[in-house]
Amino acid sequence: xxxxxxxxxxxxxxxxxxxxxxxxxxxxxxxxxxxxxxxxxxxxxxxxxxxxxxxxxxxxxxxxxxxxxxxxxxxxxxxxxxxxxxxxxxxxxxxxxxxxxxxxxxxxxxxxxxxxxxxxxxxxxxxxxxxxxxxxxxxxxxxxxxxxxxxxxxxxxxxxxxxxxxxxxxxxxxxxxxxxxxxxxxxxxxxxxxxxxxxxxxxxxxxxxxxxxxxxxxxxxxxxxxxxxxxxxxxxxxxxxxxxxxxxxxxxxxxxxxxxxxxxxxxxxxxxxxxxxxxxxxxxxxxxxxxxxxxxxxxxxxxxxxxxxxxxxxxxxxx
Ligand SMILES: [Zn+2]
Numbered sequence: 558x559x560x561x562x563x564x565x566x567x568x569x570x571x572x573x574x575x576x577x578x579x580x581x582x583x584x585x586x587x588x589x590x591x592x593x594x595x596x597x598x599x600x601x602x603x604x605x606x607x608x609x610x611x612x613x614x615x616x617x618x619x620x621x622x623x624x625x626x627x628x629x630x631x632x633x634x635x636x637x638x639x640x641x642x643x644x645x646x647x648x649x650x651x652x653x654x655x656x657x658x659x660x661x662x663x664x665x666x667x668x669x670x671x672x673x674x675x676x677x678x679x680x681x682x683x684x685x686x687x688x689x690x691x692x693x694x695x696x697x698x699x700x701x702x703x704x705x706x707x708x709x710x711x712x713x714x715x716x717x718x719x720x721x722x723x724x725x726x727x728x729x730x731x732x733x734x735x736x737x738x739x740x741x742x743x744x745x746x747x748x749x750x751x752x753x754x755x756x757x758x759x760x761x762x763x764x765x766x767x768x769x770x771x772x773x774x775x776x777x778x779x780x781x782x783x784x785x786x787x788x789x790x791x792x793x794x795x796x797x798x799x800x801x802x803x804x805x806x807x808x809x810x811x812x813x814x815x816x817x818x819x820x821x822x823x824x825x826x827x828x829x830x831x832x833x834x835x836x837x838x839x840x841x842x843x844x845x846x847x848x849x850x851x852x853x854x855x856x857x858x859x860x861x862x863x864x865x866x867x868x869x870x871x872x873x874x875x876x
Pocket of ligand 1: 753754757762763
């Protein structure tokens, strides 16, 4: 197996990326909050949030990608990669996602067993344990789904990357953040949002016009998982691998435009105010419309879209 990192460093990571032959394996260790483990969003389907989220991440990231998705530094020399990406002779690489679930009770049992044998041994086992990404399903007043670092890692991530996105998510392979998802009712939406948030845990920034990107959508990324939750593209796989090689989050390009920024700010303020009012009112109608709006604002749908036709096209593509 060709590891992307020395195994002694990699084994503590919640997300372990490796290349076996022509298969890229993303091995994830997750643990879910009680709500995710026990509640079922759709009474007609016997699946919990945890199962749907895991399936969504595995399904959306799984696929066959061109060999050019693998950075040259770890790509076997005999792989055919044409200079032109549209070349027909290019080799492909398969991407598989393997998800394991951590049972917190099991970890406590292990620790207690070690403690009974030797305090030092137990402490070392805790210190060298493999970390897990926490995934919580819980309602939020104004925040959409997101990935966030623990308090002690926030803010100073900006100094490492120069990106506003790093203020909340200070990503590293050992500390990729935790996922928070509102209790959406539609299964397709839970899967799409979970796959997008997993992209952050895998080391990718957003591509849509978020506030920390100055409302600038990365060019030619419509349909990308990190833009509007649609499909993982080869470039996103390449960025995932590069993030784990460099141990640095990978960001899509952004651009400053004063007019776009301030009109985006006004639009977002209005959307969040409406969302907060609707959440307070608690009516079913408001909650449904808020979920829709929250999703749109989170994934780059803004009222400042200069071209109404483009906006309609995006809406149709999301359906
Ligand atoms: Zn995002």
